Amino acid sequence: MSTAAVQFKSDAARLAADLRHRALIHTALSKYEVKRDEMKARFQDWQGARTLAAARKQEAVNHLDQYLEQFVRGLEARGTKVHWAGNAQRARDIIVDIVKARNARLIVKSKAMTAEEIHLNEALEHAGFEVVETDLGEFIIQLRGEAPYHIVFPAMHLLRGEIRQTFAEKLHDAPSDNPEELTMVARRVLRQKYMQADVGITGANFAVAETGMVSVTENEGNARLTAALPRTMITLLGIEKVVPRLADLALFLPMLATVGAGQLISGYNTMYGGPRQPGEADGPEEFHVVLLDNNRTALLADAEQREALHCIRCGACLNVCPIYRNVGGHTYNTTYPGPIGGVITPHLRGLQEWKHLSYASSLCGACAEACPVKIALHHHLLRNRRNSAAARPSFWQKLAFKAFAPVANHRSLWKLVTKGGRLGQRLHPLIKATPLDPARAWTRTRDLPPIARQSFKEWWQTRL
Amino acid sequence: MSDPATSAPGQSGGETTAARQAIFARIREALAVAPSAGHGVGALATSVVEVLPAVGATFAEQVALFSRNAQDLRAEFKQVAGFPELVQELQQLAGEAGWHRLATHAGTLTDAIAPALSLPVLRVDGGVDAAELERCDVGLTECDALVAQTGSVLVTSRSAGGRALSVLPPHHVVLARADQLVAGLPDAFALLEAKYAAGYPSMISFITGPSRTGDIERILVLGAHGPKRLTVLMVGGEN
Amino acid sequence: MTVTLFIPCFVDLCYPQVGISMVRILEKLGHKVVCPEAPACCGQPAFNTGYWHESRAVAVKVLKQLQDAEVVAIASGSCGAMIKVFYPELFAGTEHEALARSLAPRCYEFSDLLVSKLGVTDLGARFPHKVTFHDGCHSLRELHIHDAPRRLLAKVRDLELVEMRETVCCGFGGTFSAKFPAISTAMGEVKISLAEQTQAEYIVSNDSSCLMHIQGLMDRQHKPTKTIHLAEILAPS
Numbered sequence: 001m002s003t004a005a006v007q008f009k010s011d012a013a014r015l016a017a018d019l020r021h022r023a024l025i026h027t028a029l030s031k032y033e034v035k036r037d038e039m040k041a042r043f044q045d046w047q048g049a050r051t052l053a054a055a056r057k058q059e060a061v062n063h064l065d066q067y068l069e070q071f072v073r074g075l076e077a078r079g080t081k082v083h084w085a086g087n088a089q090r091a092r093d094i095i096v097d098i099v100k101a102r103n104a105r106l107i108v109k110s111k112a113m114t115a116e117e118i119h120l121n122e123a124l125e126h127a128g129f130e131v132v133e134t135d136l137g138e139f140i141i142q143l144r145g146e147a148p149y150h151i152v153f154p155a156m157h158l159l160r161g162e163i164r165q166t167f168a169e170k171l172h173d174a175p176s177d178n179p180e181e182l183t184m185v186a187r188r189v190l191r192q193k194y195m196q197a198d199v200g201i202t203g204a205n206f207a208v209a210e211t212g213m214v215s216v217t218e219n220e221g222n223a224r225l226t227a228a229l230p231r232t233m234i235t236l237l238g239i240e241k242v243v244p245r246l247a248d249l250a251l252f253l254p255m256l257a258t259v260g261a262g263q264l265i266s267g268y269n270t271m272y273g274g275p276r277q278p279g280e281a282d283g284p285e286e287f288h289v290v291l292l293d294n295n296r297t298a299l300l301a302d303a304e305q306r307e308a309l310h311c312i313r314c315g316a317c318l319n320v321c322p323i324y325r326n327v328g329g330h331t332y333n334t335t336y337p338g339p340i341g342g343v344i345t346p347h348l349r350g351l352q353e354w355k356h357l358s359y360a361s362s363l364c365g366a367c368a369e370a371c372p373v374k375i376a377l378h379h380h381l382l383r384n385r386r387n388s389a390a391a392r393p394s395f396w397q398k399l400a401f402k403a404f405a406p407v408a409n410h411r412s413l414w415k416l417v418t419k420g421g422r423l424g425q426r427l428h429p430l431i432k433a434t435p436l437d438p439a440r441a442w443t444r445t446r447d448l449p450p451i452a453r454q455s456f457k458e459w460w461q462t463r464l
Numbered sequence: 465m466s467d468p469a470t471s472a473p474g475q476s477g478g479e480t481t482a483a484r485q486a487i488f489a490r491i492r493e494a495l496a497v498a499p500s501a502g503h504g505v506g507a508l509a510t511s512v513v514e515v516l517p518a519v520g521a522t523f524a525e526q527v528a529l530f531s532r533n534a535q536d537l538r539a540e541f542k543q544v545a546g547f548p549e550l551v552q553e554l555q556q557l558a559g560e561a562g563w564h565r566l567a568t569h570a571g572t573l574t575d576a577i578a579p580a581l582s583l584p585v586l587r588v589d590g591g592v593d594a595a596e597l598e599r600c601d602v603g604l605t606e607c608d609a610l611v612a613q614t615g616s617v618l619v620t621s622r623s624a625g626g627r628a629l630s631v632l633p634p635h636h637v638v639l640a641r642a643d644q645l646v647a648g649l650p651d652a653f654a655l656l657e658a659k660y661a662a663g664y665p666s667m668i669s670f671i672t673g674p675s676r677t678g679d680i681e682r683i684l685v686l687g688a689h690g691p692k693r694l695t696v697l698m699v700g701g702e703n
Numbered sequence: 704m705t706v707t708l709f710i711p712c713f714v715d716l717c718y719p720q721v722g723i724s725m726v727r728i729l730e731k732l733g734h735k736v737v738c739p740e741a742p743a744c745c746g747q748p749a750f751n752t753g754y755w756h757e758s759r760a761v762a763v764k765v766l767k768q769l770q771d772a773e774v775v776a777i778a779s780g781s782c783g784a785m786i787k788v789f790y791p792e793l794f795a796g797t798e799h800e801a802l803a804r805s806l807a808p809r810c811y812e813f814s815d816l817l818v819s820k821l822g823v824t825d826l827g828a829r830f831p832h833k834v835t836f837h838d839g840c841h842s843l844r845e846l847h848i849h850d851a852p853r854r855l856l857a858k859v860r861d862l863e864l865v866e867m868r869e870t871v872c873c874g875f876g877g878t879f880s881a882k883f884p885a886i887s888t889a890m891g892e893v894k895i896s897l898a899e900q901t902q903a904e905y906i907v908s909n910d911s912s913c914l915m916h917i918q919g920l921m922d923r924q925h926k927p928t929k930t931i932h933l934a935e936i937l938a939p940s
Contacts, residue, residue, distance in 0.1 A: 013885035022889065031682050042517040049515040062499055065491045078666065084483035136688055137679035155679050163680055179680035183688055190689060195594050211664060221631050221675040221690020227667070228627035229594050239487065246657065250649035251512045253670070254614065264517070264533070265614040267676055268631075268690070270669040277666045281569060281626030282592035287666075293487050301494035322872045326889040360883055362876025362890070363751065365844035378844075382751065389753030401749040401757035407742075408712065408761045414742035418716060441881040445888040446919035449717040456710050456719035460738050 004333060005356035011331040012360065021157075025325050028156045032319065035262025042264060043254075053251055054374040057310035060209070060242045064300065067209035067242045068291070074212015075289055078274025083290045088118035091292050095120060095201070095234060096127045098288050102232045104129060104198035108190075110216070110223035111135040112203025113151050113313055114236050114292055117335040117348075120201070132193045134222035136186050143170045149329035151336065152260050152315040157328060190222070200226035200284070204237040205312065206252060210245045212273055214289065217256060219267035227272055233284035235272065238292050240300075240309040246271075252312065255372045259316035299347040305380050308343045310373045317367035317377055323360055332357060339367035343380040351388050358384035418458070421451045512650055519613045519647040523701060526612035526647050533615025537673030538686060539694040543642075543701060550639070550699050551580045557695065558583065558602075561635060567600040569625025573639040573699070574604055588625045594632070603633035603691070609655055610640050610696065613648035616672040617696060618656070622665040630671065636691040642701030706816070707772035708738040709765070711745060711782045718911045721778050724938035725813055728826060729776065731939050739768040745782040746793070751877050755793060762793060766802050774820065775810040778934070780842025780910040781877070783812035788845045812842055813934055814909050818851040824858050826937045831861035834936075835903035837894065837917070839910030840872050852909055852933055859936060865901040875916035891920040898928055906930045 001009070015021050040046045060067055072082045083098075085091035099107065107129055109115065121142075124131045133142040137154035141147070143166050148154035155163070160177040168174035173185050202223050204214035214235050216223045227233050243252060249269070257263040276283030300306055318324045318338030329337045334345050334354070342357040358381045367377040389397075407413045425448070433443045442448060520526050527543065534541045544550050557563075558581055567586040568574045578585050586600055597603075605624035607617050617638050624630050646652050649670075656668060675690030686692050706729050710722045722738075729736045746762035749755070765786065769775050777783040787810045790803040817823050836856065842848040856864050874880065874890025894917060898906050906928060908914050914930040921928060 009883070012883065016885040016889035022893075028682060043515055044518055045510060045515040048510040049512075052510065052512060052515060058499070062495060064495065065488055068488075068491070078664075083480055084487050086483055086486055090483065134689065135679075136677045140679070153679065153682075158680075160681055160683075179683040180685045182680055183677060183685040187687065187689055191598075194689075195598065213664070213668070219676050219678075220688035222688070224627070224631040224669065225689055228631060239491075247512075247650060247653040250516070250653050254516065254649065261678075265616060265670065265672050267537075267672055267674075268669060269672075270667060272667055273664050274666040277621070277663075280621045280666060281588040281590075281629065283621060283627050283666055291487070293490070297487065297490035297494055300491060301497070303497040304500045306494075306499050322874065322890045322893070323883075323886055326886055326893070359879075360886065362840070362872050362874060362879045362887070364840035364872035364876070366840075366872065369844060382753075385751070385753030386755050387753075389755075393754070397752060398754060398757065401752070401754045402760070404744070404749070405757065405760040408744035409741070409764045411741050421716060441884045442919070444884060445923060446891075446916065447922040448919060449713075449915050451716050452719045454719060456715045456722035457738075457740065457742065459719055459723060461740070 001356065002353040004353055007333060008331060008356055008360065011333070012327040015327045015331055021328060022326060024157065025328060028153070029319055029325070032262045036259055039258040039262060039264050043258075049251060049255060050372055050374050053255055053372055054310065056243060056248050056251065057312075057373050058307070060244050061240060061300070061306060061309050064239065064242060067244055068239060070209040071207050071212055071242060074210070075273065077212065078277060080274050080287045080289055083288060085290055085292045085294070087294050091118045091236065091290055091294070092120060092123035094290055095236065096123055098232070098234060099124065099129055099199050100127070102198060102286070104232065106193065106197045107131045107199045107201060108134050108193050108197040108226050108230065109201045110203065110218065110226045111138050111154070112201070112236055113335060114203050114238055115201065116148060117294065118292065120236070132190065132197075134190050134193070134226055135218070136183060136220060139186055139190065140166060143167070147330060150315060150318060151313055157330075194225045194229050197230045199232045199234065200230035201234045201236065202226055204235050204241060205256065206243050206249065207237060207241040208246050208249065208271065209242050213246070213271040215249055215269065215271050217253065217266045217269050219261070221268055224268050224270060227270070227284070228282060231284055232286045232288070233272070233275070234288045234290060236290045236292060238294070238296055240296050256312055256314050259370065259372050260314035295348045299344060302347070305343070305347070305383060307375050308340070308347070308380055310375055311340050311344070312373060314372060316370040316372060320366040320370045322362070322364065322366070339377040339381070343377055343384065346384050346388070351384070352392055355384060355388040358388070414457075418451070418455050425451050513648065516648060516650070517613055523645070526645055527701065530610055530612040530615055530645060533612070534673070534696060537615055538676070539615065539673045539696055541696045541698070543698045546699060547576060550697060551577060553697060554581055554637070557637070561601070561693075563601040563635075565600045566602050566604055567597055567629060567633055568604040569629060571606040573606050573641070577639065578604065588629050592626055592628050594628065597628055597632050600633045602635040602637055603629045604637045604639065605630050607638050607640050607644065608659065609652050610645045610698065611649060611652045611670070612645060614670070614672055616670045617694075618652050619669050619671060620660070620665040621667040627667050630669070631690045634687065634691055635693040635695070636671070636674070638694070638696045640696060640698045642698055645698070645701070704821075705735045705737060705773050707769060707775045708736060709743060709745070709769065709775050709777045709782065709786070709810070710738060711779055712742065713915065714778045714911055715742065717915065718932065721911055721932045721934050724932070724934035725776060725778060727938045728817075728934065731826070732821065732823060741768065743768060745785040747781060747785040748878055750785065750789060750793060758793060759797070762790065763799060766790070766794075766799055766806060769806055769810075770802055772809060774816070775806075776816050777810055777812050779912055780812045780839040780846060780848065781912055783810060784841035784845035786810050812846055812848055812909060814851040814855055815846065815848050818854055824854045826855070826858070827939070828858070828937045829860040830936045832904045833863045833865060833902065834905040834907045835865050835867055835898050835901040837867075837873060837898070837906050837908040837913055838870060839908055839913045842909050843870070848909070855933065855937060856907070862936070865903055867897040867901055869897055871897070873913045873917050875913050877912070880916055887916070888920065891916055895921060895926060895928070899926070904929060907933055907936060909933045
């Protein structure tokens with residue numbers, strides 16, 4: 001097992017047994033579930049919407065070169081500077097260079113999973129810049145030095161008391177643990193940052209090819225301010241975020257909000273196409289768009305699993321995944337948790353090192369059912385398993401499955417197994433759940449079913 | 465298709481071009497193989513309009529829908545018959561909310577309204593001084609449309625005085641005409657395409673309700689960063 | 704009709720009463736039932752673990768056993784999904800692909816067979832207990848079986864069906880239960896808790912592998928709720 005796999009198994013075991021954590025996640029998601037189902041029901045045809053959304057994304061990703069070119073043309077026509085980052089290091093360097101060239105000191109940032117992916121904040125801080133997260137959830141975890149717990153709700157795992165504690169320690173301003181008061185503290189602190197910041201960095205939910213615009217979805221208005229006040233604006237996004245037409249957002253924005261947050265539409269959905277244009281009252285002098293590959297083209301090249309790039313990062317699959325709900329977001333220890341993380345992380349970060357995320361699933365399929373763009377996530381987890389076993393088979397597992405074949409295929413051997421099994425069961429209590437027990441993965445917490453005194457095939461024989 | 469080797473305006477030169485070419489080369493190579501069939505996309509018998517939430521057929525139904533949606537999301541919505549009523553409504557609002565300073569932009573509605581409120585007015589058209597704007601209690605803007613389906617206000621950096629005006633002051637007041645109400649999101653995008661065919665503004669924003677967050681224990685708090693209050697006033701149409 | 708039974712390995716060894724119930728039900732309905740004498744494993748364990756070559760080694764036996772069957776009744780939803788949904792992919796590009804594709808439409812999970820193929824919902828059964836139904840994920844999401852078991856249970860005299868508040872995986876997941884036992888156990892506990900909230904005496908399912916996991920967990924934790932396969936409730940006594 002890779003180091004990441006060992007860590008995952010250990011963290012998963014600890015958290016799966018933590019009943020307080022289990023209840024916390026359940027509570028955190030239960031309100032969302034009610035609203036999500038309410039909003040889905042408002043659609044005249046939710047399943048039809050999924051089919052349309054899947055088709056749009058299929059078109060976009062399978063003509064990615066054409067749509068990216070169109071996207072960039074539109075942006076550049078308005079004076080946007082477009083940069084191309086083959087990998088995370090290049091993306092970090094590009095952004096650090098832009099910030100340096102603009103003589104910046106303070107950077108404000110709105111939520112961007114792609115920025116987490118490339119560890120942007122570390123690079124900027126290392127280069128001597130102050131970076132402030134402005135999304136409330138991200139702001140809180142930045143103060144705590146934690147990774148986001150969920151791709152939409154980064155502070156989902158925290159209680160108000162913990163947040164109050166953090167504000168008291170780091171901001172010396174924590175009047176109470178009332179959520180409204182705590183939010184107002186953050187508002188006061190961040191307001192100053194927006195006004196003073198030299199650079200605003202955002203992510204993007206969609207890249208509209210037709211009109212050359214990035215689309216940013218949020219509820220707080222922090223991205224709006226990040227994109228309004230600083231002199232320089234940078235948007236970082238993965239190349240796969242493309243949608244063909246502006247009007248496609250009429251479908252994607254409400255679907256994203258519905259399954260992402262249980263809202264019909266998010267508070268602010270904003271399209272940015274360039275820096276401040278002639279005649280406009282304000283806006284950044286410079287607008288930079290950084291397009292990130294970082295192994296997305298590798299996933300694109302896998303014709304069988306290419307559709308994983310259709311993902312709109314809504315988090316719906318996380319919310320329904322029984323594994324995610326029991327082990328929580330931090331256990332995955334990588335940018336993208338949950339089912340989508342299980343599918344794409346082996347492609348983005350290495351198959352053998354991250355295949356355990358594809359194995360840590362009962363393949364229940366709730367994710368695929370929830371996915372607004374109909375990615376068959378559970379089937380892709382199976383294919384990752386196949387690919388990893390083919391590339392690097394486990395000697396013992398391969399042997400076990402090979403040995404099973406004759407037993408499963410021949411009556412006489414199966415009879416032996418049946419009789420031997422009965423005998424073994426009589427002796428099993430002696431070693432049950434001990435280190436000697438070959439079935440202890442099961443028997444540590446569960447009893448084994450008794451082998452029947454007469455198997456079905458034995459009974460069938462008596463009738464013939 | 466444009467020639468990737470050409471340095472278009474905005475590109476910073478050789479390294480960017482090489483990186484761009486490398487990425488496009490990988491994309492084209494990847495796409496040389498068609499995707500595997502059978503990912504359940506299915507026949508496209510329906511259109512976006514048919515799958516999105518229903519919007520009602522008449523103006524009255526759509527106003528009612530906008531009103532319900534906006535209010536569900538904690539925005540205030542009021543219909544007034546004409547300009548005198550609009551002024552009255554705003555004066556009441558100014559008194560109740562305790563406005564001392566108002567920020568706005570040039571526009572047919574705003575030009576007619578702002579002077580009638582007897583408040584110091586900051587105009588953003590020549591440029592926005594963030595510190596000055598921060599001292600304003602209210603940002604008064606026009607809009608491109610009101611969207612009934614979602615209870616949203618559609619603004620752009622051209623129709624609503626730039627970017628900051630509609631998000632920095634703690635109270636955002638939107639002045640709309642009845643004929644600006646559109647049924648659904650598809651109509652809103654069609655409107656944008658028609659209105660800005662010659663060239664889009666640098667920012668387009670769908671605003672739905674005041675600023676909000678649920679990041680602390682999923683408890684709804686308004687005014688996280690953007691306005692704590694959003695008031696939409698619609699002039700004309702049936703009352 | 705001649706119905707060929709597919710009795711998976713664990714049903715053969717541990718839950719023969721499920722197979723026996725299926726036989727009695729089908730014979731009461733007037734159908735001829737045949738069952739290959741040889742053992743059978745659908746190959747899902749190896750398939751799910753990524754060893755598709757080894758999976759094919761056992762699955763091909765199943766293909767051959769069932770190739771001439773008119774109709775196949777499968778005792779568990781997860782084996783049903785393996786044969787109907789995954790065999791075409793498992794055998795894609797091999798000499799057996801055509802056979803796999805031709806077999807799929809002839810296979811039915813048991814409740815699906817009764818309701819969809821044979822058009823039967825009332826088997827004259829009686830089961831005077833309060834029960835809740837657990838949908839095996841493969842049945843539910845791969846085979847799209849949801850109503851059939853409920854329509855069958857609705858005709859069982861004196862039976863009261865109470866649904867669980869949430870539909871969620873029990874945590875078995877085949878080899879997942881052994882590879883990630885802690886997560887599997889946690890998921891099983893969530894399922895048991897949902898069942899207990901219904902106050903049902905029995906958890907009924909169309910998948911014995913799920914029940915094996917749920918019952919095993921309940922036995923260890925000394926919980927009183929019992930598990931039973933749908934076929935056992937429907938079978939003539």
